[in-house]
Each structure stands twice: as structure tokens, then as C-alpha cells.
Amino acid sequence: DKSPAESSVDELVARAEAHLAANPSDGKGWDVLAPVYLRLQRYADAVTAYRNAIRLDGDSAARQAGLGEAIANAAGGIVTAEAQGAFDAALKLDPANAKASFYLAMGLAQEGRKAEAAAAWQKMLGQLAPDSPWRNAVQQALAETAEPPAAAGKPATGPDAGQVEATQQMAPQDRQAMIETMVASLDDRLKQNPRDEEGWMRLIRSYVVLGEADRARDALGRAVAVFGADSEQAKKFTAFAASLGVTATE
Structure with a gap:
């Protein structure tokens, strides 16, 4: 039996899975x-593992924040209501939990509440240790939030998580209509300004959220x-869509 140091991550994970x-x-x-699942981007497995750890070993801020991160990543980076619940639970247990604070601010930004998100990130910068690994992420997020609203010819912003979440309160048929309207306007903008990578990824994800695989x-x-079938962008789009369960038609 090899020592753990010589074993590959895959072997160690397989061994842990067999043990569990x-x-x-x-x-x-x-x-x-x-x-470990989180780092390997096995987000659904990470969600299950965090839930089991919380159920069996009790609540901790680190477990709840990890659970929230796993849920958000499994949803394509969207801070869903379920993810928010986990981050809120983490902050109740540890008000200084940087991961939970960071993602909750991201959720605000996704809901279009940019000023509130920026204020939350600024507050974080004031509280983080100088060598905290989160400083960089917060500064980057602030820089993105501070960019002026997209003008013509700039990347189109489509319905993001927050807007989709905010519509959960509406009657189902109204909600569907509102989401479809937002998606249709993004679709139109991409017809006029097709070289927008982010926009295309948002459109693909929006249709998945709507349950419209075709x-x-x-x-x-x-x-x-x-962008052309052999382009880097095409590879990126295909991989992104595959992660959402969408494969290109032949």
C-alpha cells in the first residue's frame, strides 16, 4: 500500500469514498x-458531503459556508436562495466568515443591488487581515461592480441569478413571462452584438434555467x-454548456 504522499488525489478520494x-x-x-470535492469541482458531490457532515457532526460556520459555495457552484455560479440560506447560517455561527460574506455580497450584485454589494465588499476589506486570500477576490469584485453600466456595443447583461430569484415571489405564469421577456431581450441584443462571450454563456444558462433544453x-x-467551430471561445461555450447538461446537436 502506497503512502498517502505517493498516492494521487484520485486514489485518495476513491479510498475515502470506499471508506464512507x-x-x-x-x-x-x-x-x-x-x-476536496469542492476543489475537484465535483459540486453536487460536495453538496452531499457537506450536508452529511452537518447532519452527523453538527453545524459549523466552515461547513455551512462550504455548503453554500458548493450549491452556488453547482448552479453555475449563481447565489441561489438555498445558497444564501447556508451563508446566512455560517454568519450566525461566525460573523467574521469571509467566504459567506463574500458570496452574500455577490448575491446582492447578481440581484442588481450593486451599491449594497459594493458597500458589503468595502466593509469586508476593512475587516480582512492584510494577508487574507480573500482580499484579492474582493478587490476584483469591487472593480467589476464599479464598471459603468454597459452601453451599446458593450457586453449584454441578461437575467442573472438574482433577477430570476427575485421573480420567485410572483405568480408562476407572470414569473415565466418576465423571465422569458428578459431572455428574449438578451437574445435580441446578441443578434446585434454577437461577439459577446459572457452574453452567450448567460443566454445558454438562462434557457437551461427555463427548462428549454432545445x-x-x-x-x-x-x-x-x-466565433468559428475551431475557436477557443467555441471550446469554452461547449464545455460550459456540457457542465449544464447541454450538448451540441450534430
């Missing part, structure tokens, strides 16, 4: 594996056509 299959109530095991596939095909 045999000992599913080992909370410590789930706790160790959860952040239109998501169509958007992927159009995005690839704009």
Missing part, C-alpha cells in the same frame, strides 16, 4: 472529503457559429 460507503455515518470522513442547444450552436 462502508461507514456512511462517519461525519469526520464527510467533513474531510467535502472541501433553445439552449440552439443558442450554443449560434454562439459557436459566431
